Amino acid sequence: MSAALAVSGLAKRYGAVEALRGVDLQVEAGELVGLLGPNGAGKSTLVKIACGLVRPTTGRAEVCGARAGSREARAALGYLAEFFRFPGWTSADELLELHQQLAGSGGGEQERRELLDLVGLSDARSRRVEEMSKGMQQRLGIAQALVGAPRLLLLDEPTSALDPVGRRTVRTLLEELRRRGVSVLLNSHLLSEIELVCDRVVILLAGQVVTAGTPAELASPRGVEIDTDRGTEVHADAGRDDVPQFVEQLVRDGRKVYGVRVRTSTLEEVYVEAVGGETE
Amino acid sequence: MTAALTIAGYGLREALRRKVFVVVCLLTVAFVILYWIGNRYTFRHVADIVPPAGIDAQAFAGAFLFGMAMFGTLFLGTVLAIFLTLGVVRGDAERGLLQPLVVRPVGRGAVLVARFLGAAAVCVPYVLVLYFATMGLTGAEGGWWPDRIVTPGLELAGGVLVVAALSLLGSVFLSSIANGIAIFMIFGGGLVAGLLGNIGHVLNSHGLVHAAKIAAWAMPFEALYQDALREITQNTSGLTGFLLRLGPFGGAEQGGVALRLWVLAYLAIVGALAVAGFARRDL
Numbered sequence: 226m227s228a229a230l231a232v233s234g235l236a237k238r239y240g241a242v243e244a245l246r247g248v249d250l251q252v253e254a255g256e257l258v259g260l261l262g263p264n265g266a267g268k269s270t271l272v273k274i275a276c277g278l279v280r281p282t283t284g285r286a287e288v289c290g291a292r293a294g295s296r297e298a299r300a301a302l303g304y305l306a307e308f309f310r311f312p313g314w315t316s317a318d319e320l321l322e323l324h325q326q327l328a329g330s331g332g333g334e335q336e337r338r339e340l341l342d343l344v345g346l347s348d349a350r351s352r353r354v355e356e357m358s359k360g361m362q363q364r365l366g367i368a369q370a371l372v373g374a375p376r377l378l379l380l381d382e383p384t385s386a387l388d389p390v391g392r393r394t395v396r397t398l399l400e401e402l403r404r405r406g407v408s409v410l411l412n413s414h415l416l417s418e419i420e421l422v423c424d425r426v427v428i429l430l431a432g433q434v435v436t437a438g439t440p441a442e443l444a445s446p447r448g449v450e451i452d453t454d455r456g457t458e459v460h461a462d463a464g465r466d467d468v469p470q471f472v473e474q475l476v477r478d479g480r481k482v483y484g485v486r487v488r489t490s491t492l493e494e495v496y497v498e499a500v501g502g503e504t505e
Numbered sequence: 506m507t508a509a510l511t512i513a514g515y516g517l518r519e520a521l522r523r524k525v526f527v528v529v530c531l532l533t534v535a536f537v538i539l540y541w542i543g544n545r546y547t548f549r550h551v552a553d554i555v556p557p558a559g560i561d562a563q564a565f566a567g568a569f570l571f572g573m574a575m576f577g578t579l580f581l582g583t584v585l586a587i588f589l590t591l592g593v594v595r596g597d598a599e600r601g602l603l604q605p606l607v608v609r610p611v612g613r614g615a616v617l618v619a620r621f622l623g624a625a626a627v628c629v630p631y632v633l634v635l636y637f638a639t640m641g642l643t644g645a646e647g648g649w650w651p652d653r654i655v656t657p658g659l660e661l662a663g664g665v666l667v668v669a670a671l672s673l674l675g676s677v678f679l680s681s682i683a684n685g686i687a688i689f690m691i692f693g694g695g696l697v698a699g700l701l702g703n704i705g706h707v708l709n710s711h712g713l714v715h716a717a718k719i720a721a722w723a724m725p726f727e728a729l730y731q732d733a734l735r736e737i738t739q740n741t742s743g744l745t746g747f748l749l750r751l752g753p754f755g756g757a758e759q760g761g762v763a764l765r766l767w768v769l770a771y772l773a774i775v776g777a778l779a780v781a782g783f784a785r786r787d788l
Contacts, residue, residue: 239787276608278788300610310601314522326511327609369605 227290228253229377229408230275235284236432237270244270246432247284252377255406257399259419262429263500268412269307271429272379275410276304289376300329303370305363307381307412313355317346317365320354321372328373340368343401345394359386367395371402378402378409384418396422420492428499436499444489451475452484508611512619517626520589526627529585533635536581540574541642548647561745567649568738574639575661575737579730580692582632582665587688589624590672593617596681598788607788614780617673621776624669632662651737660733660760663768664726668692670775677782694720695727702731703756718758725768732760 230252237245245267252258260268273279274286277294291297311320321337330336341347344364354362363386370378384392392415399422402409413419419426420440428436436443446464450457451471460471465487475482490498520526547566556562594617597603607613636658644650651657671691675684698720705713721728735757738746 273788278604278607280785280787296610296612299608302608304605304608306601306604308601309605311605312519312602314519323511323515324605324609327508327606327611329610366605 227287229256229289230410231285231287232271232275233285235271235274235286236282237267237274237279238282243432245274245281245284248429248432248434250427250434250437252408252410254376254408255403257403257409257411257422257424259423259426260410260412260429261414261416261419261426261496265431266429266500267432268429269381272304272381272410272412275377276302276379300373301375302377302379303372303375304379305366305370305381305383307385309366311354311362311365311369313353316351316353317341317357317368318350320365321368324369324372330373332373336372340371343371343398344368345391360388360391363387364391364394367398374407376408378407379412380409381412382414383411384413384415392418416492416496426492426495428496430500436495440492443492443495445495447488447490447494450486450488451482452486454481454483508609509615509619509622512606512611512616513623513626516589516620516623520623520627525589529631533581533631536577537635537638537642540570540577540639541646544570544642544646551647561741561743563647563649564738564741565745567643567647568651568741570647571640571643571649571651571737572734574643575636575657575730575733578632578635578639579661579664579726581635582628582661583668583692583726585631586624586628586665586669587672587685589627590620590669591676591685591688592681593620593673593676594783594786595676595679596684598786599680604788613783617776617779617783621669621673624673625666628665628669629662632665633658636661652740653736657733657736660729660736663765664729664733667724667726667729667768667771667775670772670779674775674779674782677779677786691724692726695724695730698724698727699731699756702758706756721758722764722767725764725771728758728760728764729768731756731758732764735759 228251230250232248232250235245235248236243248267248271250258250271260271262268270279274281275288275293277299280294286293288298289301291301315323318337318341321340324330325332325336338347338350341350344367346361346364346368349357349361354365357365363383367380367383370380384395387395396418399409399411403424411419411423423440425437425439426443427434448459448461449463449465449468449471450459453475460467463471468485468487472482472485547570548563551562551566554562556565592600594603606616640651640654668688672684672688675687679687698717702714702717702721705711705717721731738757
């Protein structure tokens with residue numbers, strides 16, 4: 226089975242600006258990949274190439290085995306742009322119906338109801354887009370991207386306008402999509418969110434992949450803290466594997482051990498190290 | 506084609522919900538009322554006028570007024586066509602409206618065809634209704650009817666379709682404002698070409714007439730308008746016929762079948778350029 230998204234040697238030049246410089250990336254079926262990087266790193270360009278809005282200068286991008294931008298590729302994906310707008314005069318239901326027609330989805334009213342339920346908009350079915358808050362529009366955008374049950378979902382900053390409850394709704398939704406086997410490429414600045422839901426993280430800097438791996442792989446040891454009867458001992462250079470030896474020694478010395486904390490770097494620290502202090 | 510019809514229908518619904526049609530209809534009714542008042546007073550006074558020898562005052566007044574109405578119809582149809590199409594590609598892309606549609610398995614060409622069909626579905630009936638309404642008013646008030654009834658109206662509608670196609674092409678490369686200005690200027694250029702042709706005829710300058718004709722064919726909405734003007738008085742002869750063919754806003758010129766074939770080819774070329782430009786455009 227081909228990868229949901231396979232990108233190799235992808236480069237994009239806008240005049241003198243090199244937005245992408247030979248990116249290789251793979252999103253497997255059912256995998257949730259987080260794309261990180263400072264502004265101008267090429268994240269949106271990469272997503273736009275994948276959904277056929279932008280043509281690559283060189284390299285190759287395939288969606289479910291079809292060339293990115295082809296009809297087959299577009300039929301297999303759902304997309305929510307970072308900056309999108311839906312016509313204010315349409316209702317949520319009408320908008321989804323339009324996208325059903327364009328996507329060739331035969332899901333009908335049941336699919337529309339399910340999607341609105343999924344994003345917590347079941348009460349706003351008849352509400353016009355212009356009467357919705359930005360957060361509601363963003364959730365409607367996610368529902369729109371899910372029309373026709375796409376195999377690959379490309380989400381460009383899908384939670385930027387959401388409040389904490391809305392973000393949690395989206396996180397639950399992403400977990401549900403993973404359970405259904407949908408692949409997701411999530412482009413977001415919210416590191417905590419990516420850390421919570423993504424199987425793998427890719428960090429782009431100046432159009433190149435600088436770091437990639439699972440959150441566990443990317444996290445590096447930051448020491449071990451042990452709570453004892455004489456206070457907290459800190460072993461700054463130790464890691465998880467050193468814990469049994471430390472505890473054994475303390476017990477042998479007649480000390481009481483109340484707790485052990487293995488400290489690893491957060492995704493934020495990994496990110497800051499990877500981008501070398503580049504500002505957003 | 507189904508997708509194109511879906512998008513065209515969506516565009517029409519938008520025009521309905523945004524009350525575009527209400528505004529257009531109200532303003533058009535105002536235009537028609539003004540035109541009716543003009544006809545009423547003109548024909549009331551025509552009976553008292555002793556025209557110069559060789560001039561049929563009734564035919565002159567009727568054809569002149571109706572020629573002016575035809576220009577008004579072309580102008581209003583053009584305004585409608587431009588506003589319905591000026592931001593179809595770049596304008597909608599800049600506002601983030603286009604991307605969600607284009608990533609669907611619908612060809613970019615289909616999006617353009619759909620928007621053209623949507624504009625045509627509004628503009629063609631609009632032009633024809635206005636054309637026949639003004640013709641009916643002139644006929645009812647002055648008893649004057651054009652020599653050809655249907656074809657001039659169809660040519661005006663064709664002219665508006667040419668403007669819509671040019672505006673769609675412009676929308677691929679220009680921002681909405683720049684495109685709107687450009688298309689209105691092109692429309693003005695066509696009008697100037699017609700006036701230059703008039704001057705050329707009066708001065709008997711073949712060079713000027715030739716240049717005006719080339720310009721009108723390069724902007725064939727103008728050539729169609731000139732052919733439509735010619736058709737409404739094609740059986741009117743003598744001094745009356747000569748003066749009328751100078752036209753109120755661009756003189757009457759014969760276009761015939763060659764012009765109609767050229768317009769079809771022109772639309773195909775403009776359409777192909779728009780599709781090719783859109784296919785290469787990064788969004």
